[in-house]
Amino acid sequence: MATRPMTEAAFFVLTALAGGPCHGYGVVNEVKELSRGRVHLRVGTLYGVLDRLVTDGLVELDREEVQQGRLRRYYRLTSSGGRALAEEADRQAANARAAAERLGVWRPAAGGAA
Amino acid sequence: MTSSLEQRYRRLLTLLPASYRRRWEDDMVRTFLECVGAEEDTEDAAYLRDHGRPDRGEVLSVLALATRLRLGGVGAEPRSRLRGDAIRAVALLGLLFHAVTAAVEIGVMPWLAGDFLPLPTPPTEPVFDLPGAPWRLAFNPLGLFAIAAFVALAVNQPRPARWLAAVPLVADWVARTYEAMFLPGGTPPTTWLIVLVNTGLVLALVAFHREAPPVRTRTWIRAFVAGVLLSPLYVIGMWTLPVEQELRFAALDWPGLCALSVSAAGIAYLVLRASAVARAAHWPLTLLFLGLAALALRGVSVADYVLRDGASAAVTAVCAAEAAILLVVCAPLAILAQRATRELSVDPADVPG
Numbered sequence: 003m004a005t006r007p008m009t010e011a012a013f014f015v016l017t018a019l020a021g022g023p024c025h026g027y028g029v030v031n032e033v034k035e036l037s038r039g040r041v042h043l044r045v046g047t048l049y050g051v052l053d054r055l056v057t058d059g060l061v062e063l064d065r066e067e068v069q070q071g072r073l074r075r076y077y078r079l080t081s082s083g084g085r086a087l088a089e090e091a092d093r094q095a096a097n098a099r100a101a102a103e104r105l106g107v108w109r110p111a112a113g114g115a116a
Numbered sequence: 117m118t119s120s121l122e123q124r125y126r127r128l129l130t131l132l133p134a135s136y137r138r139r140w141e142d143d144m145v146r147t148f149l150e151c152v153g154a155e156e157d158t159e160d161a162a163y164l165r166d167h168g169r170p171d172r173g174e175v176l177s178v179l180a181l182a183t184r185l186r187l188g189g190v191g192a193e194p195r196s197r198l199r200g201d202a203i204r205a206v207a208l209l210g211l212l213f214h215a216v217t218a219a220v221e222i223g224v225m226p227w228l229a230g231d232f233l234p235l236p237t238p239p240t241e242p243v244f245d246l247p248g249a250p251w252r253l254a255f256n257p258l259g260l261f262a263i264a265a266f267v268a269l270a271v272n273q274p275r276p277a278r279w280l281a282a283v284p285l286v287a288d289w290v291a292r293t294y295e296a297m298f299l300p301g302g303t304p305p306t307t308w309l310i311v312l313v314n315t316g317l318v319l320a321l322v323a324f325h326r327e328a329p330p331v332r333t334r335t336w337i338r339a340f341v342a343g344v345l346l347s348p349l350y351v352i353g354m355w356t357l358p359v360e361q362e363l364r365f366a367a368l369d370w371p372g373l374c375a376l377s378v379s380a381a382g383i384a385y386l387v388l389r390a391s392a393v394a395r396a397a398h399w400p401l402t403l404l405f406l407g408l409a410a411l412a413l414r415g416v417s418v419a420d421y422v423l424r425d426g427a428s429a430a431v432t433a434v435c436a437a438e439a440a441i442l443l444v445v446c447a448p449l450a451i452l453a454q455r456a457t458r459e460l461s462v463d464p465a466d467v468p469g
Contacts, residue, residue, distance in 0.1 A: 009326075025147070026143055026144070026146070026147030026150075027146070027147045027150035027151060030147065030151055044173050044174050044176075044177035045144055045147050045148045045151060045174060045177065045178075046144075046174065046176075046177025046178035046179075046180065046181045047177045047180070047181070048147070049140050049143070049144050049147075049181065050177075050180070050181040050184060050185075052140075053136070053139070053140065054191075057191070058191075070155070072142070072146050073142050073143070073146070074143075074146060075143050
């Protein structure tokens with residue numbers, strides 16, 4: 003199977019689950035908070051990402067509870083999911099470092115276009 | 117008791133495949149109701165439960181998920197991948213066909229205008245079906261959009277390809293609606309069917325989602341070049357075959373060209389299917405989709421020729437022969453497509469496109 007690049011939504015879902023097992027609604031709220039309100043996961047998007055992550059073995063079912071007569075599922079990160087998240091975080095951190103280093107020595111051209 | 121909002125959301129979820137719904141539906145419903153605040157014990161929540169609907173963003177997210185699941189890409193279930201590959205190939209072949217015919221139309225313009233002296237004077241130019249210079253002026257450059265849409269798709273830029281392909285389609289809808297409303301005789305059923313088939317083609321571009329496998333750029337650009345190089349055969353056939361003009365134009369009109377192209381492709385596949393070139397599992401389904409569309413076009417156009425134009429027996433016979441050849445080619449393709457689908461449900465091996 004070809005390796006796909008990790009999407010921003012998948013990155014935030016894994017990050018949310020790195021904090022501990024969580025249900026769907028909890029993941030939506032966590033992602034909103036982690037992204038400082040920038041990423042608002044729709045339910046269709048969230049379950050598309052969760053389905054893919056479960057299929058790829060990065061996330062698994064933690065437990066099921068019945069609350070107010072409805073089933074609630076909690077999901078957790080697997081060890082592969084933890085590794086994948088760590089690799090992606092390293093990659094993004096390296097990108098950010100490279101940009102920060104360049105910006106440290108960059109000076110806007112004097113008399114450049116306004 | 118389930119609320120109206122929940123019922124509406126569950127109705128929306130029926131867009132998703134049944135196997136997916138068995139795994140995720142109840143969890144999705146609960147998360148959705150919590151996200152919109154319908155699970156709270158307040159008057160607003162009660163009102164929402166009775167009168168609320170999933171908003172546009174939610175509907176779009178489910179639509180996008182349904183598209184990805186039903187027209188699968190890399191890593192999808194084999195059946196969904198087969199369907200996705202077939203629809204993507206239909207879209208590519210359809211845009212290729214439009215791009216080649218657009219290139220031909222642009223290429224023959226100087227000849228039809230009498231500006232290309234090395235060639236003999238062209239015969240009577242076919243009548244443009246919409247009157248007036250503004251329509252002609254507006255329609256002449258549309259072929260460039262068809263070529264640009266195909267090239268964009270071939271170089272893996274599906275988003276611009278969708279917009280570029282939509283431009284001639286919208287123009288076609290406007291022109292045909294004008295024709296139907298204001299011109300004597302209205303729009304012939306064949307023309308409407310062509311517009312509908314083209315609409316289906318543009319809609320098929322949604323199959324090029326994020327998980328779709330990349331298009332093999334070199335292969336498809338070569339196919340375009342080959343199509344353009346072979347196009348003089350069509351132009352020569354259209355204008356110089358030693359049969360009556362009425363017969364030539366009917367046999368090689370748009371539905372005729374579609375029928376002959378798909379028949380030729382189908383026969384080539386049936387001959388070459390054991391070879392490496394045709395090993396991808398989606399080809400019978402792809403060619404079957406195209407064959408059925410071409411068959412419908414040819415069938416309706418024959419009826420149009422007979423009922424609207426009082427066509428001669430020879431015209432009817434030639435068009436019927438094209439339809440019959442197509443039908444003969446489609447029959448084994450249907451069997452092979454069914455077999456490929458059945459084999460995938462037994463053997464989950466994923467065959468790349």
